[in-house]
Amino acid sequence: MASEKLQVVVTCTAPVNIAVIKYWGKRDEALILPINSSLSVTLHQDQLRTTTTAAISKDFTEDRIWLNGREEAVGQPRLQACLREIRRLARKRRSMEGEGALPLSLSYKVHVASVNNFPTAAGLASSAAGYACLAYTLAQVYGVEGDLSEVARQGSGSACRSLYGGFVEWQMGEQADGKDSIAQQVAPEWHWPELRILVLVVSAEKKQTGSTVGMQTSVETSALLKFRAESVVPARMKEMMRCIKERDFPGFAQLTMKDSNQFHATCLDTFPPISYLNDTSRRIIQLVHCFNTHHGQTKVAYTFDAGPNAVIFTLDDTVAEFVAAVRHSFPPSANGDKFLKGLQVTPAPLSDELKAALTTEPSPGSVQYIIATQVGPGPQVLDDPHVHLLGPDGLPQWAA
Amino acid sequence: MASEKLQVVVTCTAPVNIAVIKYWGKRDEALILPINSSLSVTLHQDQLRTTTTAAISKDFTEDRIWLNGREEAVGQPRLQACLREIRRLARKRRSMEGEGALPLSLSYKVHVASVNNFPTAAGLASSAAGYACLAYTLAQVYGVEGDLSEVARQGSGSACRSLYGGFVEWQMGEQADGKDSIAQQVAPEWHWPELRILVLVVSAEKKQTGSTVGMQTSVETSALLKFRAESVVPARMKEMMRCIKERDFPGFAQLTMKDSNQFHATCLDTFPPISYLNDTSRRIIQLVHCFNTHHGQTKVAYTFDAGPNAVIFTLDDTVAEFVAAVRHSFPPSANGDKFLKGLQVTPAPLSDELKAALTTEPSPGSVQYIIATQVGPGPQVLDDPHVHLLGPDGLPQWAA
Structure with a gap:
């Protein structure tokens, strides 16, 4: 040929x-x-x-x-x-x-x-x-x-x-x-130039329930999913569009976290239950809430899809400090130099106050690496x- | 004095x-x-x-x-x-x-x-x-x-x-x-004499959110909890009473598991989210579903309160085999002789078929010990x- x-x-x-x-x-x-x-x-x-x-x-x-x-x-x-x-x-x-x-x-x-x-x-x-x-x-x-x-x-x-x-x-x-x-x-992609995204790749022990089979079981068995789809999501769609249009980060961040949590709640309400989050995911959730509480405002949000990896949203002025917080809570095991991939992030020191506020025990190696990125264009x-x-x-x- | x-x-x-x-x-x-x-x-x-x-x-x-x-x-x-x-x-x-x-x-x-x-x-x-x-x-x-x-x-x-x-x-x-x-x-306590209860005490890393504060936050923030309380629980109460009256174990067991899962789903839908289940809890959940699938019927149920410990319901003819399955999936670390407390359970061997059906990796020491008990009287x-x-x-x- x-x-x-x-x-x-x-x-x-x-x-x-x-x-x-x-x-x-x-x-x-x-x-x-x-x-x-x-x-x-x-x-x-x-x-x-x-x-x-x-x-x-x-x-x-x-x-x-x-x-x-x-x-x-x-x-x-x-x-x-x-x-x-x-x-x-x-x-x-x-x-x-x-x-x-x-x-x-x-x-x-x-x-x-x-x-x-x-x-x-x-x-x-x-x-x-x-x-x-x-x-x-x-x-x-x-x-x-x-x-x-x-x-x-x-x-x-x-x-x-x-x-x-x-x-x-x-x-x-x-x-x-x-x-x-x-x-x-x-x-469009240039609408919110300060927005930054970090993918926290978590060490998972095995393959999770596939999303096709998972969502089918959820539709068949979860009363909470039906309620969510009919009675919660419509208002959330409107509110999320408002947050994006107005570049309201705290609003965007809180709704993003709530919707991720609710999605995983419906997975847990599925029978047999589906758990995509593991202990590391939950430590990341706790880290984000500690970080926000320490700052007295919502500066970082998490969201999780059908797996334990976290996707973090934050603004450019917060990325460095949050990456330092992740590095503190999840000390890289071996690949310290390649822990952060993608967009460059200038290393920032972690204040003693913030360190003290991060109440979770450090968990070495639980986060494999971070990919730093931003909003981008279509195909x-x-x-x-x-x-x-x-x-x-x-x-x-x-x-x- | x-x-x-x-x-x-x-x-x-x-x-x-x-x-x-x-x-x-x-x-x-x-x-x-x-x-x-x-x-x-x-x-x-x-x-x-x-x-x-x-x-x-x-x-x-x-x-x-x-x-x-x-x-x-x-x-x-x-x-x-x-x-x-x-x-x-x-x-x-x-x-x-x-x-x-x-x-x-x-x-x-x-x-x-x-x-x-x-x-x-x-x-x-x-x-x-x-x-x-x-x-x-x-x-x-x-x-x-x-x-x-x-x-x-x-x-x-x-x-x-x-x-x-x-x-x-x-x-x-x-x-x-x-x-x-x-x-x-x-x-009354003598209504269902075959019923057995196992408390699986899980090694937890720290104190969880207290239930008083936890449920208050849930009431304030979880739309799914409100829906559950109003639209799901009333029918479940009736169904649970029927299962108990008729000593319908599969019905009792499935509803028990579903209700535990839904409770934890509403915790996850709380903001900030509450997670009482940890990776060991989830392995126990998986173990129970594997065990039931292997037998082609619901022989064991789990339920979790505001913590990672599992409470297992089963019937007297299944206790020994299930304890063996727990011992296989969670090999006791040190206190092998005191792994099982409470009611005596005659050790039973685990068939190779069941062993193969238990797909989770053995996790040594994750279950500290088991308390075997049964339904009992009031004060x-x-x-x-x-x-x-x-x-x-x-x-x-x-x-x-």
Whole structure:
């Protein structure tokens, strides 16, 4: 195949997003329609990103996909849903534009290669970045424009929020077909330049309950989840949008923590119960509350997804002191020099008063490392042909 | 004082109770009126009990109290509430009986000494047994008969449930004065002879949020707690009473676990969040679910109060195997011979199949020891004068 020519080849990157109003539970498993709206912050791709190359060629005999260097089964239902959806949108667009006959390219098979620049062990929502990147890259290849929520969402619900930069709302929608269950930007990435994000990667002993199975069990068994979705989240969505618009950090921070806690509460109310937080997560929660109490104001917030890792929100003037507090409470075990990755943080001393206020016993090695980042833009097309993950033969470069 | 004579001296014991439908949150802080009804199992006093001696004498110059050998401030509001309430009931009774003038004894000061036969470290609700015992003993001294819910409740809410043996309901009541917020027996202690209870004492790193402050914060901040109290608990109370009446163990066990989980969920939904469960508690939860899944039926249940210790319910035919499973998952560190206290349990081997089904990594020393017990009777009067905790001088025997 080395001599053959690729019809189209495109490489894009997409970001990770962290929900501050959590999504947990589907009202439609097939279409991935949520039981409540959610709201997230898009993390900067300088630190955390998925890169995806998609290529089509008349010589490809089948759709194929490689994730982090390993070929995966393309028949996987969610992958199929994305491919089907993007091709449907492409057909729809062509026919609406009155071009009559569909271009040949729509019948071509596609090859996809995708890599994350962060370890799966980081427990970050790699599927959200991954499916957003897939949807965005396929849209370039097939010439689809407009909102891709439906495509990304059918890969992984929260993936639709990774289609935009800044602050992003995923409206739950009301329609049975999910046409109104879409993501949209609430505020752009430059809206709140002082905001900083720290990912605290926690040493976990084992794989947790997967989120797909977990949320299904929660919907079936937790009365608290139903109540939350119907009676708590709508007001919280409004309040969170206000906090973001007004850059009200204490409001934003408190609501973020409360919503994380409530999400984990509904997990615990699930039967059998689901626990994503471990003792280290709880020590981080305590550290944040001690830190805020010491300062007499809410300067730091935590949020946890379906795993023990903490995502911390704070402002640029507080990052250094909080990192010092983390280092004090969770002394790095071995990799002291690489404890802090990403954005540079000037080391700051910890006052004796603050040290005394941090009441938890130091727990060495419980936090593996920190990734410092900020709010970032949505998916990007990379123009440099050298970055393609697929070679001229349509196979991963490294697997030639 | 050694030569003076005590007017009346009485010694009683009272049991610990474990809620299977949890009480969390007051609608009246002063009267200790709960936001929902609760239901508990009374544990046998052969294993866990409070012993209290109360004495009155015309020579006592003030009310005094010794807890576990240490004199405590008698001015403490809750203690005062109990004393005031019992004296009020005594006066009321005498006046109703038309005896006219009140007996002198009502104006006498009281001395109280109380001890638990279990370490405070066991994290069991010692205040419930303690205030039940205080109310019951004072009632003997002052000649008060009838329900003592109001007296015990004003010491510690759940203490009213320790006034009865067997299975006990604390009806939340509706009246503002709390007259209808009383405990009553649902089934006597001999109703379900096969039921066994294991207290798994977990090594905890530090003191948790106290339950008085904790539930106050929960009432103020958790929307899920309000919903639980109003919309979930009423149906659960009915269902739990049915399970007990019919001795439906799987039903009883599942509801017990669900209610424990939901209580801890509302703690997590509190702001700042409260976490009573630690990683060991969660391993115990997982162990129980693995055990039940392995057997294809619910043979064991867990419940957790405001601390990391587990209370396990099971039937006599399952105790030995479950203890073996605990021993396998939490190998005793040093005190191997004293790992199991209380009722005797014949050691049973663990099948290889069950061993394989217990997927959690063994965690040595995380469970300190087990107390095996069963359902037991309510408070008892001890007739033997040798058991009095107060000597003829009205002072603790050991502090002579």
